[in-house]
Amino acid sequence: MSRKEQIEKTATALFKSKGFSATSMRDLANALGIEAASIYSHIKSKEEILQRVCFNMAREFFEAIDAVEAKEGNATDRLKRAIAAHVNVLTQNTEASAVFLHEWRHLSEPMHGTYLSLRDKYEARFREIIRSGMNNGEFTVPDEKFAALTILSSLNWIHTWYKPEGKMTPAEIAHNLTEMLLNGLTSSKQALHDTYSHLNTP
Incomplete structure (x- = not known):
């Protein structure tokens, strides 16, 4: 699984559990175990x-x-x-x-x-x-x-x-x-x- 696919899979799980609005990029980064800034090299938003x-x-x-x-x-x-x-x-x-x-x-x-x-x-x-x-x-x-x-x-x-x-x-x-x-x-x-x-x- 590529990093982008991993980000999408993790984000999808967060969107389901927390809701899209309540999910921040920091939440996503924490779930992935990476720095929030590094996510932007794979996705825009x-x-x-x-x-x-x-x-x-x-x-x-x-x-x-x-x-x-x-x-x-x-x-x-x-x-x-x-x-x-x-x-x-x-x-x-x-x-x-x-x-x-x-x-x-x-x-x-x-x-x-x-x-x-x-x-x-x-x-x-x-x-x-x-x-x-x-x-x-x-x-x-x-x-x-x-x-x-x-x-x-x-x-x-x-x-x-x-x-x-x-x-x-x-x-x-x-x-x-x-x-x-x-x-x-x-x-x-x-x-x-x-x-x-x-x-x-x-």
Whole structure:
């Protein structure tokens, strides 16, 4: 691991535990066991590290969902794969995931706006899958954006409790969450079916 990579890894851990604003260059230097002045030979500022973490994570999420959409399947299959891909990215590096999800607010312009644009585009990929399922009758939900945000919000807390040595693997977590989340998308469809059947029972 290069010195720059070591600085980024240590800073990411500090950003997660202390928050970006509360982390100083001196904190970073102390954690690395070096003089604060020597850090500047590798990075310009702590925001440079924040930018690298946020946009590297964004790239990983897009690469993951691109791979999902490269495969054929109905909306249910695609959504299952999208959820699994999202979980996989989150669990590969929980510290970077936490920074990506919570510390992006400290990005300055134009990076702040770029981040928001990328987040909207990523959410739109989930909305498109859900919309496709609504159109072909797989899902019955009142609003595709609400459904997409509910799913992503449920997934994005994983970094707070996931442990590599825990009882469930990322694949098992993805499977269990998928079963619960997809049940919410399809249960309303079943409720409508049951109501319709009841009304038409002699």
